[in-house]
Amino acid sequence: MIWAVATILTGFVHGLATPRHRPRSAGFGEGATFPTATRAMQNWTPARKRGFAQGLTHRLRAAGKRHHPALIAALMALLTWRGSFMALGVVSIIWVLAWVLYFHNDPKDHPSITADELERLPARVTTGAREDAVDGAMRASLAG
Numbered sequence: 001m002i003w004a005v006a007t008i009l010t011g012f013v014h015g016l017a018t019p020r021h022r023p024r025s026a027g028f029g030e031g032a033t034f035p036t037a038t039r040a041m042q043n044w045t046p047a048r049k050r051g052f053a054q055g056l057t058h059r060l061r062a063a064g065k066r067h068h069p070a071l072i073a074a075l076m077a078l079l080t081w082r083g084s085f086m087a088l089g090v091v092s093i094i095w096v097l098a099w100v101l102y103f104h105n106d107p108k109d110h111p112s113i114t115a116d117e118l119e120r121l122p123a124r125v126t127t128g129a130r131e132d133a134v135d136g137a138m139r140a141s142l143a144g
Contacts, residue, residue, distance in 0.1 A: 001096050002029030008089030011082040044107055046120055 006029055037057070045053045075084035104110040107121050 001093065004029075004089045004092035004096060006089075007092060008086050011085035011089070013082075040103070040105070042122070043105065044121065047122055 041053055107113050108118055
C-alpha cells in the first residue's frame with residue numbers, strides 16, 4: 001500500500017526536491033515484498049514444488065520488466081506522465097485490497113481450501129502472535 005500511495009503521489013510532483021522522496025518511500029514499501037512472498041510460498045506450496053513456483057514468479061517478473069516500458073509509454077500518451085503514475089497507483093491499491101481480502105497467511109483459514117489440498121501443504125511456519133495480530137488487524141480495518 002505504501003508503494004501504491006508513493007506512486008500516486010509522484011503524479012503530483014512539481015519541484016526538483018520532491019522526486020527525491022519518491023524512491024525512498026517506494027523502496028520502504030517494497031522492502032517487505034520478497035520476504036513476505038517467500039513466506040507465503042513456504043506456507044502455500046509443497047516443498048517439492050517450491051523451486052518451480054519460485055522460478056515461475058521470477059520469470060513473470062522478468063517478463064513484466066521486458067513489457068512494462070511499452071505499457072508505460074502507452075499510458076503516458078493516453079494520460080500524461082502524471083496520469084500514468086496515478087493510474088498505476090490506483091491499480092496497485094485495487095490489487096492490495098483484493099489480496100488482503102482473499103489471501104490468508106495460514107491455508108487452513110482460507111474458506112475455499114479443501115481438506116485434500118490442506119493435507120498436501122506443509123505445516124505453517126509462524127513467527128508468533130504478532131504476525132497473527134497484524135493479519136487480524138488489517139482484515140478488521142478493511143472490513144469495518
